[in-house]
Amino acid sequence: SQQGEEDPQALSIQEGENATMNCSYKTSINNLQWYRQNSGRGLVHLILIRSNEREKHSGRLRVTLDTSKKSSSLLITASRAADTASYFCATGISGNTPLVFGKGTRLSVIA
């Protein structure tokens, strides 16, 4: 069964605004990862947060993880047109179990 479910499915914002995407999952995890996919390209890894971490930052990205609610959020601050892409969360369960990806949130940043 699918692990990650992103919310919303699509998000449209103005350049300079913040974008928040959420991910919910169903079972215990080892880590949760966020990826970006530009149109016609492969996925690019953004950030990994482990199950014992609550928050992580990378540049304009901020990821939170709430294992009690089985949810994570990705915040992109001061968005740019170049942030327009689909964003996927993926959950890692154990060393031999492949990541399971959600369906993604499509973010449009309007200049």
Place this chain on the structure above:
Amino acid sequence: DTAVSQTPKYLVTQMGNDKSIKCEQNLGHDTMYWYKQDSKKFLKIMFSYNNKELIINETVPNRFSPKSPDKAHLNLHINSLELGDSAVYFCASSQDAAFEQYFGPGTRLTVT
């Protein structure tokens, strides 16, 4: 240098044909994957391959078979192609199944 590369980038073929997609990674990773992304952008794991251990998603038809000549390569062979096989196929690699994955650029397969 490209970390994960796939060829071809586009593949148009007729139903019933057999085709292969090649994947190579130069990251020294132990685990490689094949994913299928459908028109709704849903990314589905097809195979993972680690040190000659193959983990198959049970929903993948046996017309699909991965072949790994060495640790840096994982090719995908598809027999008797069907219209429903049309999708974008991504190869990826990682140090371990739970670590971050590095994706290739994708192969857009169109079956007519």
